[in-house]
Amino acid sequence: QVQLQESGPGLVKPSETLSLTCTVSGGSTSYYYWTWIRQSPGKGLECIGYIYYTGATDYNPSLKSRVTISVNNSKKQISLKLTSVTAADTAVYYCARGPFDGRYFDLWGQGAHVSISS
Amino acid sequence: IVMTQSPDSLAVSLGERATINCRSRQTIFYSSDNKNYLAWYQQKPGQPPKLLIYWASTRQSGVPDRFSGSGSGTDFTLTISSLQAEDVAVYYCQQYYSDPPTFGQGTKVEIK
Numbered sequence: 001q002v003q004l005q006e007s008g009p010g011l012v013k014p015s016e017t018l019s020l021t022c023t024v025s026g027g028s029t030s031y032y033y034w035t036w037i038r039q040s041p042g043k044g045l046e047c048i049g050y051i052y053y054t055g056a057t058d059y060n061p062s063l064k065s066r067v068t069i070s071v072n073n074s075k076k077q078i079s080l081k082l083t084s085v086t087a088a089d090t091a092v093y094y095c096a097r098g099p100f101d102g103r104y105f106d107l108w109g110q111g112a113h114v115s116i117s118s
Numbered sequence: 119i120v121m122t123q124s125p126d127s128l129a130v131s132l133g134e135r136a137t138i139n140c141r142s143r144q145t146i147f148y149s150s151d152n153k154n155y156l157a158w159y160q161q162k163p164g165q166p167p168k169l170l171i172y173w174a175s176t177r178q179s180g181v182p183d184r185f186s187g188s189g190s191g192t193d194f195t196l197t198i199s200s201l202q203a204e205d206v207a208v209y210y211c212q213q214y215y216s217d218p219p220t221f222g223q224g225t226k227v228e229i230k
Contacts, residue, residue, distance in 0.1 A: 035219075045167070045210060045221040060218040094166055103214035104157035106178065108166035 002027035004095050004109035011115050017083045020112055022095030024076040029053045033098040034078040035105060036069060040091035050098070051078060090116045119144055119213050123222035129230040136198040138225045140211035145191045148215065155215035158187055158196045161224075162207045170209075171196065203229065 008020035022034070035050035049059035051069045059067045068081040078095055093112050096105035120143040130136045146155045154174035159167035169178045171187035174194055184199045198205055206229060211222040 044223055045212075047218040047220070049218075058217055096166075102155065102172065103217070103219045104169065104172045104212065105159075105167070106169045106172075108168070111166055 002097075002107060004097065004107060006093060006095055006109045006112035008112055008114070010113055011117060012085055012089075013118050014086055014116055015084055017081055018085050018089060018093075018114055018116075020080045020093055020095075020114070022078040022080075022109055024078075024097075027076075029071055029073045029076050029078070031100055033100065033103065034069075034071060035096045035098055035103070036078075036080045037094045037096055037105070037108075038089075038091040039094065039111075042088075043091075046091075048080065048082070048093075050103070052100075085116045087116050090114065119146065119216055119220055121211055121213055121220055121222040123209075123211060123225045125225060126223070127226040127228065129228045130198075130201045131230045132203065133200050134230075136201050136205070136227055138196040138209050138211075138227070140189075140194045140196070140222050142192045142194075142213055142215075146213045146215035147191050154190050154194070155213055156187075156189075156194050157212045157214065158185075159210045159212065159221075160205075160207045161210065167210060198227070201227070201229070 003025045005023050012018045030053045033050050036048040051057045066083045070079045095109045097107040122141050124139045156174040158171040161167040175187045186197050208224045
């Protein structure tokens with residue numbers, strides 16, 4: 001069955017760039033939306049932004065100036081970059097799949113815990 | 119769109135009904151397609167959220183039929199008709215009517 005796996009550093013220094021990759025196994029990136037979502041005790045579940053397999057993107061306005069999401073369909077990978085991080089960016093980061101007809105999420109990765117600390 | 123769930127937590131006896139409410143600050147019903155843009159998720163400790171319900175009342179494949187969703191416009195309900203031990207979790211509603219999608223704060227369901 002299709003599975004998603006997030007990977008990347010678990011510790012990032014303040015002011016640096018957080019980079020995560022989501023790898024899709026057992027399926028394709030085609031015809032789906034791919035969303036990065038983070039969860040922290042203080043802010044709950046927060047959508048960071050999404051990318052369609054065609055490369056079209058949309059970002060949460062609260063994070064838009066710092067976020068870049070990209071997709072590599074041949075490698076079946078979706079990437080997240082978040083610049084100028086602070087302690088407030090400490091969270092579990094999930095990638096999630098959504099169908100083309102609605103921005104709900106029918107498949108989630110296990111999540112990557114990222115701490116921002118010097 | 120701000121989503122507000124109630125209660126924040128509830129304790130229900132095994133086999134009894136659990137009801138979780140979710141309210142959106144504005145309508146999430148599209149008259150053009152007659153759909154409510156609302157989903158429900160279950161999250162157990164150490165796990166990602168799991169989709170239970172979408173379009174407010176459509177059960178995801180593999181989800182037990184004791185889970186049901188109802189409501190329209192701004193007020194929605196997730197009902198667990200007969201609570202099982204494995205249903206202990208935090209439940210979230212999520213609107214996808216407008217970007218960015220937003221979630222409720224969660225409702226923790228425990229066994230009484």
